[in-house]
Amino acid sequence: MTRGKFNLFEIARRVLVENGFEPEIPEGIEDSIPAHLTAEGAIDLRNLAWSSIDNEETQDLDQLEFAEQLPDAAIRMKVAIADVDAYVPKGSPIDRYAGANTCTLYTGVHIFPMIPERLSTDLTSLHQDRDRLAMVTEFVVREDGSLDDKQTKIYRAQVRNQAKLVYERVGAWLEGDGDAPRDETIRTQLELQAEAVKRLRKRRQEHGALDFETIEARPVTKDGEIVDLVVQHKNRAKDLIEDVMIAANGATARYLEQNRFSSIRRIIRAPKRWDRIIELAATHGFTLPNEPSSRALADFLTERRAKDPERFADLSLSVVKLMGPGEYALQRADEPDTGHFGLAVEDYAHSTAPNRRYPDLITQRLLKAASAGKPQPYSDDELIAIAQHCTDRENGARKVERTMRKVAAAIMLSNRIGDTFDAIVTGASSKGVFARLFRPPAEGRVVTREEGLDVGDKIRVKLLDTEPYKGFIDFGRV
DSSP, X not given: OOGGGOOHXXXXXXXXXXXXXXXXXXXXXXXXXXXXXXXXXXXXXTTSOEEEEEOTTOOOOOEEXXXXXXXXXXXXXXXXXXXXXXTSOTTSHHHHHHHHHOBOEEOSSOEEOSSOHHIIIIISSOOBTOEXXXXXXXXXXXXXXXBOGGGOEEEEEEEEEEEXXXXXXXXXXXXXSSOOOSOHHHHHHHHHHHHHHHHHHHHHHHTTOOOOOOOEEEEEEETTEEEEEEEEOOOHHHHHHHHHHHHHHHHXXXXXXXXXXXXXXXXXXXXXXHHHHHHHHHHTTOOOOSSOOHHHHHHHHHHHHHHOGGGHHHHHHHHHHHHOOOEEEEEOTTSOOOOBTTTTBSOOOOOSOTTTBHHHHHHHHHHHHHHTTOOOSSOHHHHXXXXXXXXXXXXXXXXXHHHHHHHHHHHHHTTOTTOEEEEEEEEEETTEEEEEESSSOOEEEEEESOTTOOTTOEEEEEEEEEETTTTEEEEEEO
């Protein structure tokens, strides 16, 4: 079958339904969107040099950043997050739909938004030169990279994006291989933000934060047909945004705790397959302790990145798989924190993407109530149920994205039956053994001679068969 005969949108829609998602936004749901919003009580910060950094094609901009140098060498960061709750109040028809899917679904061929596009890419999107309502998280980064929690503030504000920037261009400039932003004010802003991030990252690394470089292939389509698989790589601009968001998410978690509010935390427990991570490290001459240690694992990853940068992404992928997925969980203000093993932080609540992640919208409502001195808008039992559902739906979303990557790869490989490839084992369980090719970065199941294989093993495979509609790719071990 030729590639052009596949209806990629219909395949994506079917995969969503099979995984329990609702692809179509219900008719008439947009009637509940308020015609007008009041900015009463919102601080007017539209004159600040706010900027966003995202992908070129991104339309659902959910955060802006601004930095200010303080006299004591500290840096005050302000992170403006789109006020989605203003348009999507608790219990509204849009809220019920968003709460069912819990996230925007990215299939590589079509985006299925968590909330109507009129909101996600227009009314709540922090577009350049548009006045918008936002919730601002303000925190102070000391010279040693620690946060001064006494100066953390959360409040509603009016903001205006002064510059929509793109990861690749900002990243190239920060890495000394591209042109600086033309606007001097924005350029100065980014330099100050980069200094704050340098401090934050150094602090987290001292505490054992894990620095991965994983391979994530996305399909490239043209006229409804898949023409390529492209690997997305990290750069300093992506690191900048990632580190600022980690700091903001930590600040909001502690803010809620200080206000005696329960919250939904994003946690990653100690790796269940630490024994296999020990084995992997040993193959590179590195000894890890018997008990999980993020500090020791961070040292191992740092060493491997320096010694073998070309293969570091493959090692990262193996460790990520062995660590297992994150989850959402209730955190009561008076109970010990579970923490996030990978980020080496104790307090972490998703709050920075409320137009595409439901836990962030819940957190935004909690922050609004706490900052206004109002009661907690959700009971602990409600938060427990929401956290469990969001974890389930996130697992489903990962399965959708993985299946659609396999669909794209199966289409790309459909004319190469019988060819052999170098690969790395990415999964090994009772469900089967899975491997990803190095080129192209396609993943499939090893169906012959798979006995004894484990995550991280390098193997040679032969492509036996593909079933593009289901995203099946079968390999035989050579």
